[in-house]
Amino acid sequence: MASEADLQRRRLSLYGWMLIAPALALMTVFAFAPAVMTFWESLFSRGTRRRPSVFTGLDNYADLFADPTFTKVVINNLIYSGITIPASIIIALSMALWANAKIPARGLVRIAYFTPTMLPMIAAANLWLFFYTPGFGLIDQITGLFGIGPTNWLGQPQTALGAVIVVTIWKEAGFYMIFYLAALQTIPPDLKEAARIEGAGRWYYTRRVVLPLLMPTTLFVLINALINSVKLIDHLFILTRGGPNDASKLILYWIWEMAFAYFDGVHAAAMTVLVLAALGLAAAFQFFVVDRRAHYR
Template identity: 70%
Template sequence: MTDPFTLERRRRAIHGWLLLSPALVMLSVFAFYPSFATFVTSLWSRGTRRRPSEFVGFENYQYLFEDPTFWLVAWNNLLYAAVTIPISITLALAMALWANAKIPARSFVRTAYFTPAILPMIAAANLWLFFYTPSFGILNQIGGLLGADPVNWLGQPSTALWAVCAVTIWKEAGFFMIFYLAALQTIPPDLKEAAEIEGASRWTYLRRVVLPLLMPTTLFILINAMINSVKLIDHLFILTKGGPSDSSKLILYYIWENAFAYFDRPTAAAMTALMLAVLGALAAFQFLMLDKRTHYR
């Protein structure tokens, strides 16, 4: 006869699996299986009607590592992430601190900061396309008033990627601000009063109290920003289409181009598998290393 303690453990285990099953089914159907199928596709050659696909192992990966365009796109994406992630997070924190302070028209300030986040990326790209238009765009109009020559922001390799980065920062900072603003409102006001009694300056209070308490939020935002840096390509279709000379092409756009423009699914699958592996490694590093230094209240 089974003792009551074992029955209770089994009941709790079944209850736990029942609670996990909806999420497990969704992840299996929309995440685990597609990832596995993508990896399997990357091990086969590109098939045609006359020549069916064949198992080639890791030849597609070898082809990628020998492709200069792939390395250029990877460098573009690395530079894109290195620019947009820290600037977006820093601006989001600054805006949240400002919007959380006791200032006039605080609700208007919060709405103004968050407005870019609710715009679809296509709409935001079309708006900035008006800013970047050669000779007639707002940026060139302002530059003309200051005596500067017109600049084709999206039409030259030296400025195209930076112009795309500016659109992303403008779009992402307001979205990340909401998380920081919510986290700031959970910090007890007693901590600030205690810091003022101890004679701590605003900078000391921010550095020693606020920032450590915001580390869980920062870690969450950092992971989301890292994922967004390889998944946001809507604005590329409107602004540059990866040009000129692949100077603004990012990895996800290159994957789409191979899969749906060149119909080379195995190469696109190999790039997708590499991207997932890199993202997984970075996420594991962040959770294993940064999470140890994160203070959870």
């Protein structure tokens, strides 16, 4: 017969499985199963009524790597991520440090910083579409005061992606600020008082105490920013539709375009699998490498 310790261990194990069962069921239905089905679909050819799909292995992936649009979209997304992620984090941290300080109308400052986040994606994109309108938009009205002529910010390859990047930073920095603001309020005030007694200045205290204590929050924000950088699609519909000449086309928009504009579901599935694989590698790196160094000791 099993000992009392074994029975207790089994009860605890059963209790644990019962706790995670609802979340595991939802993840299976809405995440794991669709991912497996997408991978399976990516291994078949594009089927029609007259010519049903057949198993082709990795041919769809080879087609993607041979497509110049694939290279263009990946480079666009790398540039987009490489600018929006650090810029949003730095601006969010700066806003949080200021909004957490003892300044007049601190509540209004926090509301002003967070207001862009509350706007729906489509509304924010339409607002910036007005700002970018050549000759009549707010940006050209301001630059016109300095003698600079109208610029088609969204209609030329040199500026289209940069214009989208500006909108994203403006929209997301306030959202990330909330996490930093919450983390700053958990730092014991005794640490600041002790640093002041030891003669540490404000910059030294921020660099040596505050920033290390904020590393777990920074890691959390970094993962969210990375995920958001590959799922932008709302702004592109309103602002550029990936143009001109694919200058602002990003990964998720291209996946949607292949699947629903060109009805090429198999190549869209292959691209989705590549995105999931890249995010999985990033998550593994975060879990096994970065997370162990993110906590202050």
